[in-house]
Amino acid sequence: xxxxxxxxxxxxxxxxxxxxxxxxxxxxxxxxxxxxxxxxxxxxxxxxxxxxxxxxxxxxxxxxxxxxxxxxxxxxxxxxxxxxxxxxxxxxxxxxxxxxxxxxxxxxxxxxxxxxxxxxxxxxxxxxxxxxxxxxxxxxxxxxxxxxxxxxxxxxxxxxxxxxxxxxxxxxxxxxxxxxxxxxxxxxxxxxxxxxxxxxxxxxxxxxxxxxxxxxxxxxxxxxxxxxxxx
Ligand SMILES: NC(=O)c1ccc[n+]([C@@H]2O[C@H](COP(=O)([O-])OP(=O)(O)OC[C@H]3O[C@@H](n4cnc5c(N)ncnc54)[C@H](OP(=O)(O)O)[C@@H]3O)[C@@H](O)[C@H]2O)c1
Numbered sequence: 111x112x113x114x115x116x117x118x119x120x121x122x123x124x125x126x127x128x129x130x131x132x133x134x135x136x137x138x139x140x141x142x143x144x145x146x147x148x149x150x151x152x153x154x155x156x157x158x159x160x161x162x163x164x165x166x167x168x169x170x171x172x173x174x175x176x177x178x179x180x181x182x183x184x185x186x187x188x189x190x191x192x193x194x195x196x197x198x199x200x201x202x203x204x205x206x207x208x209x210x211x212x213x214x215x216x217x218x219x220x221x222x223x224x225x226x227x228x229x230x231x232x233x234x235x236x237x238x239x240x241x242x243x244x245x246x247x248x249x250x251x252x253x254x255x256x257x258x259x260x261x262x263x264x265x266x267x268x269x270x271x272x273x274x275x276x277x278x279x280x281x282x283x284x285x286x287x288x289x290x291x292x293x294x295x296x297x298x299x300x301x302x303x304x305x306x307x308x309x310x311x312x313x314x315x316x317x318x319x320x321x322x323x324x325x326x327x328x329x330x331x332x333x334x335x336x337x338x339x340x341x
Contacts, residue, residue, distance in 0.1 A: 127291065186234055198252055220266065288311065
């Protein structure tokens with residue numbers, strides 16, 4: 111339980127931009143927020159905007175750096191995994207290196223950070239939210255390695271949820287469709303289409319789903335949330 115004189119603590123990866131930055135803004139009124147990412151300037155700018163937040167800069171695939179960065183976190187109320195990469199391509203054109211990078215960032219780094227923070231999450235009976243994707247539910251042509259990483263992330267979340275239930279830790283997978291972020295710009299550039307921000311979800315809408323998951327009352331566990339851009 112959080113002591114009454116302490117604000118609860120959240121760690122948001124991928125907070126330097128996109129969905130993670132929106133999640134940090136949504137959590138900031140109620141939480142002290144550690145802002146994960148690599149772009150130190152962007153993290154500091156967001157920290158200046160959000161009282162109680164501070165940069166938590168780390169390359170998530172560097173296991174030694176991550177182990178050092180989690181030092182001192184003894185109680186964690188909320189962990190939001192938003193950092194990710196979206197490397198697209200057909201099976202025919204996707205190299206082993208791309209498969210490894212996609213899984214390294216989207217799956218292995220998530221598993222390792224979660225593992226290292228489990229004692230702190232258990233201490234707070236905390237919430238873990240994983241920003242998954244529609245691609246964690248359906249795999250489309252040209253999206254094999256990304257979708258496979260997100261299917262794996264969903265499997266990880268499901269196992270984690272069952273394992274950690276006795277410790278009071280709740281786990282939610284959030285599956286957004288297309289969101290207006292830098293990643294989506296890269297996707298649309300790869301597909302060769304026109305960028306249509308009005309046709310995509312806003313990052314703030316995904317952040318709203320995260321807030322719903324972490325503020326759910328004790329009798330309710332939100333296991334999966336699926337968001338689609340409204341037609
Ligand atoms: N955009 C969409 O349409 C969409 C749809 C469904 C799901 N998602 C998922 O939502 C999540 C966030 O996506 P987004 O659109 O917000 O992406 P984004 O705008 O490209 O931002 C990606 C974030 O991840 C961080 N990051 C990437 N690799 C990292 C690494 N190795 N170590 C540390 N941080 C790393 C980046 O940090 P730096 O910039 O500081 O390097 C950045 O903050 C991803 O998991 C993505 O798969 C996105």
